[in-house]
Amino acid sequence: MTRMAAAGNARTDHVARNRAHWDEERAAYHAPLARAHWAQREPTWGLWATPESRARLIPEDIAGRDVVELGCGTGYVSAWLARAGARPVAVDVSAAQLATARELREEFGLAVQLVLADAERVPLRGGRFSLVISDYGASLWCDPHRWIAEAARLLEPGGRLAFSRRSPFFAACRPEEGPAGARLLRPYFGSSRLPHGGGVEFTLSHGELVRLLRENGFTVDDLIEVAAPEAGARDYPEVTAAWARRWPSEELWKATLTG
Template sequence: MEIPLPEQQHFRSNASMTHDGPADHAEQNRRFWDDQAAAWHGPLARDHWAQVEPSWGLWATPESQVSLLPDDIEGMRTVELGCGTAYVSAWLARAGAHPVGIDVSEKQLATARAMQAEFGIDFPLVLGDAEKVPYEDNTFGLAISEYGASLWCDPYQWIPEAARLLVPGGRLVFSRYSPLFALCVPSEGPVSTTLSRTQFGLTQLNWGDHVEFVLPHGEMLRLLRACGFVVEDLIEIQAPQPARDYPEVSADWAQQWPSEEIWKARLAG
C-alpha cells in the first residue's frame, strides 16, 4: 500500500491486539483503502513520482543513506508487493528495472495508472493480493515493500510468497513499523514511552476497520530463515533533525527510539 499518513490516527480508536484477528484481513484492508484511505494519497502520489532520488518511510530516509536498491538493478525483473500508487515501482523503472506492482485497492491502482500516464512511465499494475501473486515461481530478482505487504499482509503468507517468486539469490527488501513502536503505541493517541502491550504473541494490530502486522525481531528472523532467506541487514531508522511530527509518532520520540526499520535479505541458492 503506502506509508501510513497522519490522518490514519483518526481511525485507531478502540483498537486491540490479538493473535487471531479478522478471518479475512485482506478484504477488510481492501475496503479500508478503497473506501477511506485512497484519497489521502492522491495529492501525494505526484510528489513521490516526481522524486529524483528515492527516499523511504515516514522520515524520508534517502536511498544514498540506506542503499535499499541493488547495485545491479538495471534490467532486473522486480515486484512491489502492496504497491499502492506505485511510486516505488516508478523509481525502480527509472533505475532501469522491469517492475510489476500488485495491490488489493482498485482506487490506489487507478491513481497509479494516472501517474503512469502523466510521467510517461509504463509497467504492469496487477489488482490482487500480495499473499497470492499470479506469477510463476522464480520470476523476479527483487521483491520490495515499503509499508505495503510488509505492514498490511500476514507475514506468514506474504514472506513465503516472496520467496516463491524470487530466483535463487534474489533479494527481499522491506520497511515497516518497528516492534518497539508496536509495543508502545496505545489504542488511542500517539506512541508513548510506556509499554502498552506484551511482546510475546505480538502479531497483529487490529484497529477496528483495518489490520496491521508487526512481528518481533526473533519471530521475523526465524520466519525469514525458514523461507530460505539470509538476512543481510536490519536498519533501525532514526528520525532526522528537524523533522515533522505525525499524530502517531513525534519526531522527538523517533529521534530517541526507532519507529520504523528496513530489512534486507537474500534468497539462498
C-alpha cells in the same frame, strides 16, 4: 460454521478489511503526495524519508531486471524502479489505489505493470524476479507468514527481499488512538496483529521475523533501525518525530534468497 472454519476466517479476514480500508482512503491518500513521490529522483523510505543513498535497498545492477512491489499502493516505488531501468510489476489489493497509480503512470510515462491481487497470493510465475520490495505495503498490511513465503516463491535464487515496516518496539508503545508514548501498552511477544483504523497491521518481533525469513530460505543481510532526523521531520498521528528520535518507530530490512 465449524470452529476450524471460524478460525480460518479470522486468520484471513484482514484481506477484505484492508481492501476496504485502502479503497476508502484513496481520496484522503493525498494524490498530490503520490504525485510528488512519483516525481522523486532519489528514492526515500518510510515515514522519515531515509534516502536510498543510505538505505541501499535497491541493488545497483537493477537495470533490465524483473522486480515486483508487493502492496504498492499508489505505485511510487515501482516508478522509482522503472526510472532506474528495471521492469517493475506493482501488486495491490485495492482497486482504488491502483486507479491512482494508473493515472500517475500515464502522467509520467513510466512502464509499470499493475496487478490487482492479494500480496499473500500473487498470480505471477515464481522464480522470475531479482527483487521483491515493499515500503509499508505487504510488509505491514499482510500476514508475514504468508507474504514472506510468496516473496520467496517469486524470487530467483540469489534475489533480494527489501522492505520497510514498523518497529515492534513502537507497536508495543502504541495506544488504540493517538501517538506512541513512553509506556509499554501491550506485550512484545504474541501481538503480531493490531488494528489500524478499519484495517489490520502485522508486526512480528525481531526474533520471530529472523526465524521466519530463515525458514523461507533467506539470509538477513542488514537491519537498519531508523531514527527520525533532527531537522525537518513532521509529526504523524501515530508517532511524533520527538518520540522517534529516542526510540525506533520503523526499520528497513534486506535479505537474500539463498536456498
